[in-house]
Amino acid sequence: MSSHREKIIIVGLRISRQTREFFEESMLELERLVDTAGGEVVARIEQTLDMPVAATFIGKGKLEELKAIIEMENCKTVVFDDDLKPKQLYNIERALGEDIKVLDRSGLILDIFATRARTSEAKIQVELAQLEYLKPRLAGMWVHLSRQEGGSIGARGPGETQLETDRRVIDRRISKLKDKLNKVESQRQTRRKSRGKEFRVSLLGYTNAGKSTLLNKLTNSDAYAEDKLFATLDPRTRIFRDEWGRKMLFTDTVGFIRKLPHDLVESFKSTLAEAVESDMILTVAEAGHPALRDHLAVVRQEIVRLGISDKHNLLVLNKIDLIDDFHRLDLERDYPKAVLISAATGEGIDNLIQRIIDIAGDSVKGYSEEQQ
Numbered sequence: 001m002s003s004h005r006e007k008i009i010i011v012g013l014r015i016s017r018q019t020r021e022f023f024e025e026s027m028l029e030l031e032r033l034v035d036t037a038g039g040e041v042v043a044r045i046e047q048t049l050d051m052p053v054a055a056t057f058i059g060k061g062k063l064e065e066l067k068a069i070i071e072m073e074n075c076k077t078v079v080f081d082d083d084l085k086p087k088q089l090y091n092i093e094r095a096l097g098e099d100i101k102v103l104d105r106s107g108l109i110l111d112i113f114a115t116r117a118r119t120s121e122a123k124i125q126v127e128l129a130q131l132e133y134l135k136p137r138l139a140g141m142w143v144h145l146s147r148q149e150g151g152s153i154g155a156r157g158p159g160e161t162q163l164e165t166d167r168r169v170i171d172r173r174i175s176k177l178k179d180k181l182n183k184v185e186s187q188r189q190t191r192r193k194s195r196g197k198e199f200r201v202s203l204l205g206y207t208n209a210g211k212s213t214l215l216n217k218l219t220n221s222d223a224y225a226e227d228k229l230f231a232t233l234d235p236r237t238r239i240f241r242d243e244w245g246r247k248m249l250f251t252d253t254v255g256f257i258r259k260l261p262h263d264l265v266e267s268f269k270s271t272l273a274e275a276v277e278s279d280m281i282l283t284v285a286e287a288g289h290p291a292l293r294d295h296l297a298v299v300r301q302e303i304v305r306l307g308i309s310d311k312h313n314l315l316v317l318n319k320i321d322l323i324d325d326f327h328r329l330d331l332e333r334d335y336p337k338a339v340l341i342s343a344a345t346g347e348g349i350d351n352l353i354q355r356i357i358d359i360a361g362d363s364v365k366g367y368s369e370e371q372q
Contacts, residue, residue: 007075008039011066013058013082014048025291026258030081030105036229037112042073056095057088063095070100080104082259086137106133106261112230113264119234121184125267128177131170132263138167185273199248199360202275204303205284206295207255210318212236214284214343215252218353230255235274242357251278256302258294265305272306280312280359287317287331287340312359314339316352321345 010030014023031041047062084104093102110130117123203211207229219238237251251274285295303309321342341348
């Protein structure tokens with residue numbers, strides 16, 4: 001890893017009722033988030049407790065251990081795997097020293113989204129989520145955002161231009177951003193209505209499950225796809241035509257992740273409205289991921305939160321080119337209704353298309369006839 005990457009120490013608290021496997025997967029995911037943000041994990045601290053310590057999240061002894069490692073590694077940034085309450089954040093920063101920047105998982109995810117936002121809508125959504133996140137943390141957050149040392153992770157986006165603001169100014173800014181999003185959503189609704197009555201399919205799934213690659217394979221398009229968490233934020237809609245010229249619309253959406261900040265989901269509701277108004281959902285997951293069941297549970301939770309659990313939903317297990325035959329047999333047994341595919345190689349794509357057309361039924365035929 002290059003030397004210019006920001007040094008990061010990650011901290012995880014395993015609640016005793018959690019399985020070790022769940023905790024390990026969460027910490028590995030945090031490492032990937034740090035890497036996505038441009039940092040390098042140089043040390044890892046973990047503790048097991050029945051519940052977080054009210055004042056400092058982790059115990060006093062563990063906090064002293066963290067401080068010693070910070071000095072040894074000459075590190076200026078610490079990231080916790082769970083959300084910290086404002087008082088906990090303040091107490092941890094005070095214990096570690098004024099020049100140490102402390103982030104939690106939500107703060108890190110929001111920072112990544114700030115670097116990924118490309119369109120004006122995505123930038124509005126991310127800024128709104130960041131301000132909603134920062135508002136209850138004003139007392140401590142302005143202090144570490146204004147520090148010149150410690151690199152940039154956690155200090156990107158609106159934070160760096162809002163250091164002297166107070167709650168009243170932030171509330172005004174939030175109100176303006178919500179107004180902008182409402183206007184964007186009105187424009188999006190107009191575009192959706194103008195598409196007519198084509199059968200619409202939305203791709204939902206855990207981040208980095210290969211949704212963008214699948215969209216490209218299904219529609220012969222070139223939407224941006226990268227093997228990184230949250231590679232893209234904006235919905236992309238592409239046209240699909242089968243061999244008889246029948247037409248459907250496929251839309252790729254922002255990926256989900258465990259412990260996704262509530263403010264972020266709320267801000268991206270206009271984007272996710274594409275899924276709400278679709279006729280069918282493809283739930284895309286990485287077939288060989290060791291936390292597959294957990295990933296599917298996260299996506300199901302978000303589907304329920306969006307109020308679209310009653311839609312046609314087809315499970316698509318992607319990246320089967322990366323698993324062996326024994327693993328594939330296990331998946332076929334555990335998920336008998338799923339479609340196993342490789343968006344990268346094209347394996348199973350024809351079967352997937354046929355399953356989608358079978359579910360769409362006469363809808364696609366009728367709508368295609370109207371277009372002719």
